Amino acid sequence: MRPLQLISILTTTVAVVCSLYAPQPIQRVLAAHFGVGLQTSALFITVALLPLSIAPLAYGLLLERIQARRMLMVSVLGLALATTALAFCDSLRPFLALRFAQGLLIPAALTGLMTYVATHSRPEAVQRSMAFYVAATIFGGFFGRFMAGLLTTAFDWRAPFGAIGLALSACLVLLLSLDPDARARFERIRPSAMPEILRRPAFLRVYLIIFCCFFVYTGLLNFLPHRLASLDSGISEMRIGAAYLGYLMGIAAALTSRRLCRILGGERNAMLAGLALHMTATALFALPWLTTAFLSMFPFCAGMFFVHALAPGLLNSLSDQNRGMVNGLYIAFYYTGGTLGSFLPGLVYARFGWTALVTVLCGMLGLALLLARGLCLATQAQAAPASEG
Numbered sequence: 084m085r086p087l088q089l090i091s092i093l094t095t096t097v098a099v100v101c102s103l104y105a106p107q108p109i110q111r112v113l114a115a116h117f118g119v120g121l122q123t124s125a126l127f128i129t130v131a132l133l134p135l136s137i138a139p140l141a142y143g144l145l146l147e148r149i150q151a152r153r154m155l156m157v158s159v160l161g162l163a164l165a166t167t168a169l170a171f172c173d174s175l176r177p178f179l180a181l182r183f184a185q186g187l188l189i190p191a192a193l194t195g196l197m198t199y200v201a202t203h204s205r206p207e208a209v210q211r212s213m214a215f216y217v218a219a220t221i222f223g224g225f226f227g228r229f230m231a232g233l234l235t236t237a238f239d240w241r242a243p244f245g246a247i248g249l250a251l252s253a254c255l256v257l258l259l260s261l262d263p264d265a266r267a268r269f270e271r272i273r274p275s276a277m278p279e280i281l282r283r284p285a286f287l288r289v290y291l292i293i294f295c296c297f298f299v300y301t302g303l304l305n306f307l308p309h310r311l312a313s314l315d316s317g318i319s320e321m322r323i324g325a326a327y328l329g330y331l332m333g334i335a336a337a338l339t340s341r342r343l344c345r346i347l348g349g350e351r352n353a354m355l356a357g358l359a360l361h362m363t364a365t366a367l368f369a370l371p372w373l374t375t376a377f378l379s380m381f382p383f384c385a386g387m388f389f390v391h392a393l394a395p396g397l398l399n400s401l402s403d404q405n406r407g408m409v410n411g412l413y414i415a416f417y418y419t420g421g422t423l424g425s426f427l428p429g430l431v432y433a434r435f436g437w438t439a440l441v442t443v444l445c446g447m448l449g450l451a452l453l454l455a456r457g458l459c460l461a462t463q464a465q466a467a468p469a470s471e472g
């Protein structure tokens with residue numbers, strides 16, 4: 084892959100992920116504009132995450148026959164139009180409809196980007212290129228939030244959507260540098276394989292662990308702007324966006340996960356350590372200090388992305404067939420946890436307060452720790468039939 088092509092891929096990845104998370108730090112402004120409360124404002128993220136929980140499986144059949152470049156051009160064009168249109172919404176329903184449309188287009192764009200990286204990198208450079216891709220998705224998650232808060236403070240809430248729409252339009256020009264002959268080669272999805280995979284103890288445990296992790300991650304981040312505003316009524320959207328700076332720790336966690344895994348003595352111990360860090364940082368958010376919330380974001384994100392970096396490798400090391408379905412189910416559990424986490428904790432927050440919300444989230448991570456403790460036995464049970472065969 085030529086340097087210009089890699090730059091085009093990474094820039095587009097950042098822009099696409101920015102479009103997903105931009106509304107999160109400016110929920111208060113959007114809620115005031117549309118005249119809605121805390122629970123309804125959570126839908127700004129929920130409706131975009133919802134298609135991501137099912138789209139990766141649904142796209143499997145379609146993408147076998149579509150060129151990666153063509154899929155990218157169409158999905159990024161649609162995403163640019165939908166994102167720009169958000170800036171012109173004056174009522175809630177069209178806004179949520181456009182967010183849902185974004186949720187349908189984002190997985191197509193990200194799948195095309197990831198596929199292009201995998202099929203156009205030299206075999207010895209695939210892991211390095213994929214590491215850059217993962218880092219770009221994490222950076223996009225931070226930059227989308229920070230930039231939205233900054234532009235909203237400097238201008239108004241419409242500015243971030245206009246800026247991201249313009250950036251996605253510019254990415255269309257960059258994507259013209261990609262070679263047009265890449266086809267997305269995915270293993271054909273067999274629905275009958277799903278119950279077979281879910282009956283495997285190790286697989287189900289890993290799926291439930293990542294479900295719990297992303298439930299907690301999205302649940303805390305989606306309601307964090309309201310919490311920060313309760314601690315400091317004069318806080319600006321720019322400072323709320325800056326609170327997500329700890330998100331960048333995810334890049335370091337993802338890039339060093341394999342080395343740390345070896346130091347900690349394997350995937351099980353490493354996953355336990357990541358979950359313990361994630362849970363400890365989550366508990367710190369219960370403290371009533373703004374500085375603690377800002378600082379806790381760093382270990383909170385590091386723990387989450389460390390587990391997220393380890394889990395797919397563990398699944399694929401245990402799977403000798405149906406990897407398309409194995410990975411598709413992982414993404415489905417991941418985003419289903421995120422979808423539910425972006426909304427359900429708000430019910431607890433609205434009725435019982437922030438401390439109760441944090442307690443529920445810590446309980447979810449406690450469940451994930453119990454699942455991880457049993458992962459060693461489940462892994463052995465999974466490996467036994469393979470060795471007998």
